[in-house]
Amino acid sequence: MKRFALSAALVLGLTPLSAAHAQDMPGQRILQRLDSNGDGSISKDEMLAARERQFKKLDRNGDGAIDEKEIEGARDAVMDRAEAAQARLGNRWRRMDANGDGKVSEDEFRSRMPLFDLADRNGDGKLSADEIAVIRKHFAGRAG
Template sequence: MTQLSDKEKEAFEIRRSFDALGVNGDGKVSVSEVLKGTLYPGFNPASKEATDMIKELDPKGSGLVDFGQYEMFMKTVIKKIEYEKNLFMKAFRKFDKNGDGSVSYEELKEVFLARGKSEKDVQDFFNEADLNKDGRVDYEEFVKWFSKT
C-alpha cells in the first residue's frame, strides 16, 4: 500500500470537505452548506466567517461556490493554519529550554522574568496553562492557553 504525499492528503481532505458540504450533490456549495462547517482539521468557520468566505469566493454574489473556487480558498486557509502552527511551535521552543517537549515552571519563570514579567505573572500563567496539573505545560496546553487569550 502506498502512502499519500502531504499534497495528496491535502487535496483529499479538501475534496472530502467539499463533498461533505455539498450535501445536495449539485457540485456547488451554498452559504447554508458552508455554515455546516468545512470539516478541514483546524478550520471550522462561524456564521459570519462563512458568509465572508462566500463573499470572497463568490464576488458575483450568486451565493454558490464551485469546487475550483473552494479548493483555491481552502489552500489559502491551510497555509494560514500551517503558518500559525509554525509560529506556536517556534514560541513553544523558546520556552522549552531543555527540549523535552514540555515547559517546566522554572523554564517559564526564566523566560517571563527575562521579559520583565513578575513572579505572579509566572504563577498565573502556569496555573492556567497546566490543564492536567502535572506540573508541566506541554505543547497542546500551550497552544490552548495562547489561543484563548
C-alpha cells in the first residue's frame, strides 16, 4: 500500500513533498511506526511488539499459527489492493490526458494537481503543515 501512496503522490503532484521528506529522513516512516516510546530509536522490545502485531494480523483464525490458507488470504488481499491501485492510477492518467491523444505531456502533467487543490483548504496557493497533515492522515486512513 505504501507504493500506492507514492504512486498517488507522483500522479497528484505531491512528489516534491514526498521525495524531499524521504531524502531528508531515511527510515523515518519505519521509525515513527515502530518507536512506540518516542525516544528516536527502535528497541528490541519495540521490534518484538511489531512482530507480534504482524503475527496477529496474519493469524486470522487466532489459533496461534500461520497456515498456508492464511498466507494465501493475505496474498490475495495484497493483490486486490494492488489491482485497485493500478485501476486508480490508470483513471488518473486518463484524466490528465486533457487533449485525449493517449499521452500525458509535461504541460498536462503539471497542470493537474487535484490533491494539491483539495489540500489547500484556505485557497491561498500554498500548503501549510496543518494542510499537509490533513491530507497525510486521509491517505494513512485509506492505506490502513
